[in-house]
Amino acid sequence: MMQWYDWLIVIVPVAFVVYMGLFTRRYLKDVTTFLSAGRVCGRYVISVGDVAASLSIIGLVSFVEIHYKTGFALAFWTSITLPIGVLMGLFGYCTYRFRETKAQSIGQFFEMRYSRKFRIFAAALRSLSEMLANMIMPALAARFFIYFLDLPNSFSLFGINISTFHFIMIAVLTLAISIICIGGSLAIIVTDTIQGFICYPLLAIFVIFVLCKFSWGGQIMPVMEDRAAGESFLDPYNIENLRDFNFFFLLVTIMAGFLHRSSWTGAGGSSSAARSPHEQKMAALLGTWRQAIGAVFYVIVSVAIFTMLNHKDFAKEAHTIRLELTNKVAQEVVADSKLREAVVANIAKMPVQQQNIGVDKPLSDKENLDTRYLDAGKAVLTDPQLNGGDEGQGNAMFQEFRSLYYQLLMPVTLRNMLPNGLLGLFCVLMVLLMISTDDSRIFSAAITLSQDVILPLRKRALSPQEHMWMIRLVAIGIGVFFFLGSSFMAQLDYIQLYVTLVCTMWLGGCGPVIVFGLYSKLGNTLGAWTSLLSGMFMALGGALVQRNWADVVYPWLDKHGWVNAVGSFLETVSRPLNPYVVWHMDAVKCPINSYEWYFITMVTSLFLYWAVSIITHKENFNLERMLHRGKYSLDEKRNLTSVWSWSNLYNKLIGITPEYSFWDKVIAWSYFSYSIIYKFGFAFLMPIIWNLYQPWPLAYWGIYFLVVFLLIPGSMAAFTAVWFGICGILDLRQMFRDLESRVSNPLDDGRVEGHMSLADKAQLEAVDKDKASEK
Numbered sequence: 001m002m003q004w005y006d007w008l009i010v011i012v013p014v015a016f017v018v019y020m021g022l023f024t025r026r027y028l029k030d031v032t033t034f035l036s037a038g039r040v041c042g043r044y045v046i047s048v049g050d051v052a053a054s055l056s057i058i059g060l061v062s063f064v065e066i067h068y069k070t071g072f073a074l075a076f077w078t079s080i081t082l083p084i085g086v087l088m089g090l091f092g093y094c095t096y097r098f099r100e101t102k103a104q105s106i107g108q109f110f111e112m113r114y115s116r117k118f119r120i121f122a123a124a125l126r127s128l129s130e131m132l133a134n135m136i137m138p139a140l141a142a143r144f145f146i147y148f149l150d151l152p153n154s155f156s157l158f159g160i161n162i163s164t165f166h167f168i169m170i171a172v173l174t175l176a177i178s179i180i181c182i183g184g185s186l187a188i189i190v191t192d193t194i195q196g197f198i199c200y201p202l203l204a205i206f207v208i209f210v211l212c213k214f215s216w217g218g219q220i221m222p223v224m225e226d227r228a229a230g231e232s233f234l235d236p237y238n239i240e241n242l243r244d245f246n247f248f249f250l251l252v253t254i255m256a257g258f259l260h261r262s263s264w265t266g267a268g269g270s271s272s273a274a275r276s277p278h279e280q281k282m283a284a285l286l287g288t289w290r291q292a293i294g295a296v297f298y299v300i301v302s303v304a305i306f307t308m309l310n311h312k313d314f315a316k317e318a319h320t321i322r323l324e325l326t327n328k329v330a331q332e333v334v335a336d337s338k339l340r341e342a343v344v345a346n347i348a349k350m351p352v353q354q355q356n357i358g359v360d361k362p363l364s365d366k367e368n369l370d371t372r373y374l375d376a377g378k379a380v381l382t383d384p385q386l387n388g389g390d391e392g393q394g395n396a397m398f399q400e401f402r403s404l405y406y407q408l409l410m411p412v413t414l415r416n417m418l419p420n421g422l423l424g425l426f427c428v429l430m431v432l433l434m435i436s437t438d439d440s441r442i443f444s445a446a447i448t449l450s451q452d453v454i455l456p457l458r459k460r461a462l463s464p465q466e467h468m469w470m471i472r473l474v475a476i477g478i479g480v481f482f483f484l485g486s487s488f489m490a491q492l493d494y495i496q497l498y499v500t501l502v503c504t505m506w507l508g509g510c511g512p513v514i515v516f517g518l519y520s521k522l523g524n525t526l527g528a529w530t531s532l533l534s535g536m537f538m539a540l541g542g543a544l545v546q547r548n549w550a551d552v553v554y555p556w557l558d559k560h561g562w563v564n565a566v567g568s569f570l571e572t573v574s575r576p577l578n579p580y581v582v583w584h585m586d587a588v589k590c591p592i593n594s595y596e597w598y599f600i601t602m603v604t605s606l607f608l609y610w611a612v613s614i615i616t617h618k619e620n621f622n623l624e625r626m627l628h629r630g631k632y633s634l635d636e637k638r639n640l641t642s643v644w645s646w647s648n649l650y651n652k653l654i655g656i657t658p659e660y661s662f663w664d665k666v667i668a669w670s671y672f673s674y675s676i677i678y679k680f681g682f683a684f685l686m687p688i689i690w691n692l693y694q695p696w697p698l699a700y701w702g703i704y705f706l707v708v709f710l711l712i713p714g715s716m717a718a719f720t721a722v723w724f725g726i727c728g729i730l731d732l733r734q735m736f737r738d739l740e741s742r743v744s745n746p747l748d749d750g751r752v753e754g755h756m757s758l759a760d761k762a763q764l765e766a767v768d769k770d771k772a773s774e775k
Contacts, residue, residue: 001150001420002149002420002423002424002427003420003424005420005421005424006420006421006423006424006427007424008424009421009424009425009427009428010424010427010428010431013198013428013432014428014431014432014435016194017191017194017195017198017432017435018175018178018179018191020190020191020194021178021179021182021183021187021190021191022182023190024182024183024186024187024190025182025183025187027183027186027736027739027740027742028183028184028186028468029742030464030742031464031467031468033184033185033186033739033742034183034184034185034186034467034468034471035184035185035447035451035471036185037185037186037189037735038186038738038739038742039275040275040735040738040739040742041189041275041279041731041735042275042279042731042734042735043279043282043283043286043731044286044724044727044728044730044731045189045193045728045731045732045735046189046280046283047283047286047724047728048192048193048196048197048724048725048728048731049188049189049190049192049193049195049196049436050192050196050283055199055294055297055433055436055437056137056433056434056436056437057137057140057141057144057430057433057434057437058136058137058140058141058437058495059294059298059437060297060298060301060410060433061140061144061407061408061410061495062495062499063298063301063302064298064301064302064305064409064410065406065407065409065495067299067302067306068302068305068306068406068409069365069406070231070233070239070242070365071224071227071231071232071233071234071239072233072234072299072705072709073232073233073234073235073236073238073239073701074236074239074242074246074247074249074250075709076236076684076687077236077247077250078250078253079679079680079683079684080250080254080684081250081253081254081257082675082676082679082680082684083676083680084254084257084258085257085675086671086672086675086676088257088261092277092280092281092284093261094261094262094265094514094515094518095261095262095265095280095281095284096277096280096281097518097519097627098262098265098518099276099277099280099281100277100627100628100629101626101627101628102628105123105447105448105451105452106122106123106126106262106265106448106452106514107119107120107122107123107448107451107452107453107456108451108452109514109517110122110123110452110513110517110528111456112626113517113518113621113626114513114517114524114525114528115525116456118525118528118529118532119452119456120452120453120456120457121532122452122510122513122528122532123448123449123451123452123453124449124452124453125505125506125532125536126448126506126510127445127448127449127453128505128506129502129503129504129505129506129507129539130264130441130444130445130448130503130506131445131478131481131482131485132485132502132505133498133499133502133503134441134442134445134482135481135482135485135486136485136486136495136498137434137437137438137441137482137486138168138169138172138173138438138482138483138486139165139169139486139487140407140495141168141169141172141430141434141438142164142165142166142168142169142172142486143165143332143404143407143408143411144408144410144411144430145168145411145427145430146164146165146168146328147325147328147408147411147412147415148411148412148414148415148426148427148430149415149427150415151164152164153165153331153332155167166483166487169482169483169486169487170483172434172438173438173442173479173482173483174479175435175438176435176438176439176442176479177439177442177475177476177479179191179435179439180439180442180443180446180471180472180475181472181475181476184443184468184471185443186739188439188440188443190732191435191436191439192436192440193728193732195432195433195435195436196724196728197725197728197729198428198432199429199432199433200293200721200724200725201721202425202426202428202429203293203294203296203297203429203717204717204718204721205422205425206297206300206301206422206425206426206429207296207297207300207714209418209422210300210301210303210304211300213304213417214303214304214307214308216706219307219311219313220303220307221699221702222311222357223306223307223310223311223355223357224303224306224702224705225357225698225702226310226355226357226358226362226363227362227363227364228241228361228362228363228364228367229241229362230242230579231364231365232698234698234701234702234704234705235696235698235701236701237691237695240579240580241364241365241579242365246580247580248577248580248581248595248596248599249595251599252595252596252598252599252602255599255602256507256511256598256602258511258515259507259511259512259515259602259606260507260510260511260514261515262514262515262518263506263507263510263511263514264444278659278660282664282667285667285668285671286667286724293717293720293721295709295713296709296710296713296714296717299709299710300710301410301414304413304417305409305410305413305414308321308413308416308417309321309322309369309370309409309413310355310363310368310369311355312354312355312356312357315352315353315354316352317416318353318369319350319352319353320416321409321412321413321416322369322370322373323347323348324412324416325405325408325409325412326343326344326347326373326377326405327344327347328408328412329401329404329405329408330343330344330377330401332404333397333400333401333404334381334397334401338386339380339381339386342380342386343377343380343381346376346377346379346380347373347376347377349376350372350373350376353369353372353373355369370405370406370409373405374401374402374405377398377401378398378401378402381394381397381398381401382394382395382398393551395550395551395554395587395588396550396551398588399550399588399589407495414426442475442478442479442482443475445478446471446474446475446478447471449474449478450467450470450471450474454470454474498594500594500595500598501539501542501543501546501594501597501598502539502543504535504538504539504542504543504594504597504598504601505535505536505539505540505543506535506536507535507598507602508534508535508536508538508539508598508601508602508604508605509531509532509533509534509535509536509601509605509609510531510532510535511602511605511606512527512528512531512605512606512609512610513528513531513532513609516609516610518623519623521620521621521622521623522613522614522617522620522621523609523610523613523621524613524616524617524618524621526612526613526616527608527609527610527611527612527613527616528609530605530608530609530612531605531606531608531609531612532605534601534604534605534608535601535602535604535605538597538600538601538604538605539597539601542592542594542597542601545590546590546594549588549589549590550587550588550589553590554586554587563585564585566585567584567585567591570583570584570585570591570592571583571584571585581596674716678712683708687704
């Protein structure tokens with residue numbers, strides 16, 4: 001239970017973050033400052049702020065939810081993507097060119113490349129997809145704190161019964177929207193940077209605590225090794241029976257990495273706040289070091305929870321945790337009091353579950369300590385005599401019961417694991433991560449809707465103050481949408497699969513539109529429309545089927561006698577890809593998971609984009625004009641391109657240009673060396689070659705996991721924390737100096753002329769310049 005000093009630990013940092021948000025208001029003098037922080041941010045401010053923005057409650061809960069059931073063996077094979085990611089980062093793939101367009105939003109880019117109508121539709125679709133994906137964040141945060149702090153489901157205030165769930169959601173959204181209204185992008189970046197400084201030492205404390213509490217060789221490794229054949233948590237050559245997250249999942253991730261490098265960019269915040277395209281590129285490079293911090297934290301929390309709940313040394317504590325968890329979930333999911341009491345009573349009958357490693361049958365995804373408790377609940381929920389004979393409703397209730405069980409294992413386990421003091425530190429960490437995530441994502445959707453949907457439809461130009469107030473009002477509206485969505489939406493699958501499915505509305509078809517819009521002269525507006533619409537309709541179909549599978553779709557198939565026929569068809573189609581893609585008929589869960597549907601949608605939209613663009617091609621698009629290169633340059637800067645030669649071959653191969661200073665080159669080469677030479681060469685290719693001649697035993701993979709996933713990234717994270725901390729403070733100081741200069745000498749690029757900012761006006765000036773040169 002939280003003590004007074006735990007609450008003090010929470011209140012003081014949060015109050016300081018809010019104060020820093022208020023402090024930025026003095027610099028808010030124009031629209032550019034509100035939208036892109038005046039474009040005065042340095043690489044370290046962006047990188048430190050993105051530490052807090054990239055870590056989140058939804059990210060941590062999702063990571064634990066997945067890896068609690070699948071382990072870390074698949075992560076070994078993700079190193080295949082390293083050379084791809086390194087080259088994209090070093091060459092500024094998509095991000096550099098997007099920054100060259102001078103667009104302040106993705107919609108402005110769409111209008112430059114395609115048309116105004118496409119801009120409005122695409123921006124609206126992106127915002128809808130983004131809001132549907134993120135609207136579960138307040139619900140996840142509220143449930144996390146209810147379960148972590150062991151709060152009651154409701155409380156009485158002035159004689160009025162208030163739902164704790166809805167009260168926390170309102171508090172969460174109010175705090176995030178307040179930061180947006182105070183200073184827009186500037187307030188978000190500054191508060192995220194401050195939160196990043198606070199998060200560094202907190203993350204280190206929890207890593208040290210877990211490694212001290214649990215014995216690596218005596219407790220952690222034994223439970224990680226105790227898995228059934230084909231579902232190893234450690235051996236990457238023994239994972240063929242994993243269902244939702246396997247090699248096919250890796251293939252989809254690689255393809256998405258190419259197509260969606262910039263699918264979420266250009267919506268205010270740090271994505272367009274750097275001083276220059278080069279500074280934005282360097283911030284992206286530094287993101288590799290930043291990611292190590294979050295990766296170590298996520299892994300160590302997952303390992304701690306899995307060990308606590310599955311090792312026999314903690315069997316009694318694990319039994320208590322599971323009883324508390326199932327009791328709370330039943331109160332939330334099962335409305336009927338008699339049915340709820342029957343569920344709780346049936347689970348309470350269970351004795352303490354203990355796994356004797358090496359004696360009992362190894363645990364698997366379908367048979368483990370958790371499924372025993374879940375099966376006890378399912379027996380009651382699907383009993384026709386207890387649920388009124390509605391089999392579909394019983395399956396739907398169990399699906400939601402199971403989803404919440406796995407999502408909320410973490411807060412209940414941590415509440416029983418952490419001592420006072422650490423409870424307060426973990427609570428403040430989660431609050432800070434919640435704030436940084438919520439305000440960034442609400443602001444992203446608000447910018448897209450405001451800049452690319454509302455403004456182009458207006459006939460009268462807005463003053464700077466009206467423009468900023470419009471974005472504030474849209475942000476408030478999005479907060480209301482999040483609240484209503486969290487209140488009424490039942491999220492029935494893995495968090496990551498749910499987010500993937502609803503994001504497919506946008507991501508299914510936008511990849512070719514953006515990538516080839518930046519790099520190809522052939523793509524045209526009709527091809528863009530076809531790609532985006534096909535992705536949207538396919539995603540909507542998949543979402544409706546998955547959302548209503550247990551209570552509508554499967555009962556309908558069963559009623560018409562089509563279950564066996566459809567099941568046989570799905571198994572036949574998926575058989576060539578077994579065991580990685582297995583479409584097996586199930587009454588509770590849709591046979592086709594979200595990532596498989598996502599892949600089908602991406603391939604279809606990619607084919608249609610090129611097919612339609614080639615068939616309807618008339619003339620090439622002028623990329624030089626859109627990118628303000630050559631004779632279309634607006635800033636009159638010198639040409640920084642360089643020719644290929646033997647003397648600069650290595651630099652050219654990793655994307656180093658004449659813009660790079662000495663320390664920029666050090667960062668680029670360090671990034672290349674760590675990612676390619678160490679992670680891809682020593683940590684990936686070498687084990688593969690070794691295992692070709694002599695397969696490693698599980699003990700070797702255990703050592704590999706400790707060194708590669710924890711010790712080396714942990715050391716790098718510690719170095720990064722000090723490095724980013726010092727440079728981030730200096731960068732933040734310089735940023736405030738630049739803002740003071742902007743206040744003293746206001747620039748014109750904050751005005752709004754007609755339907756667009758001066759970034760759009762600059763593009764029109766380039767068009768005029770082109771016409772004049774042609775004449």
